[in-house]
Amino acid sequence: MELLKTKVNIMQLRHILAITLLMLFCAQLGAGERVLIGTPLSRSLNGDEEQKWYYPYEISDLDIKQSNDGTGIIRGVHCGECDFQIVKITPDTKVIVNGNEVHLLRARERDGQDAYIEFDKETAEVKHIYWSE
Numbered sequence: 441m442e443l444l445k446t447k448v449n450i451m452q453l454r455h456i457l458a459i460t461l462l463m464l465f466c467a468q469l470g471a472g473e474r475v476l477i478g479t480p481l482s483r484s485l486n487g488d489e490e491q492k493w494y495y496p497y498e499i500s501d502l503d504i505k506q507s508n509d510g511t512g513i514i515r516g517v518h519c520g521e522c523d524f525q526i527v528k529i530t531p532d533t534k535v536i537v538n539g540n541e542v543h544l545l546r547a548r549e550r551d552g553q554d555a556y557i558e559f560d561k562e563t564a565e566v567k568h569i570y571w572s573e
Contacts, residue, residue: 494558494567495519502547502555504529510544514557514566527559529566536570 497517506512512529535547547555547569558568 495522495561496556496558498554498556500554501552502550504547504551506545506548508545510547514569517557517559519561522561522564524564527557527564527566529569533566534568536568538572 497519499514499516501516503515504512505515506529509531510529510533511531514527514529515525517525517527529544529547531544533544533547535542535544537546550569550571553571555569555571557566557570559566
């Protein structure tokens with residue numbers, strides 16, 4: 441009888457282990473698209489009319505190309521609802537470092553490093569590029 445209980449316990453542990461591994465594997469699959477959690481910068485906080493929400497996105501290795509006027513592109517953006525992987529930097533794009541707006545060309549310095557961006561999913565235009573130092 442004791443041997444039977446031991447075999448049942450081992451079988452239960454195997455099932456628990458299999459379920460745990462499956463859950464970990466599924467969690468890793470969902471980690472491919474890294475989305476910033478929190479309130480996007482473009483949302484009004486002072487009670488005025490709420491502005492349009494932009495898609496917040498975290499990039500681990502910012503691949504940015506900018507011309508001397510500050511316009512350019514960011515490559516490697518993977519949005520599940522978008523059919524593009526490149527977003528456009530326009531003269532209206534804001535660059536924010538440690539909560540302070542800086543010159544648009546400052547974004548070049550962040551090439552290859554972590555950053556957050558917010559972009560319009562309809563036009564693929566970047567509204568904000570921000571990070572902390």
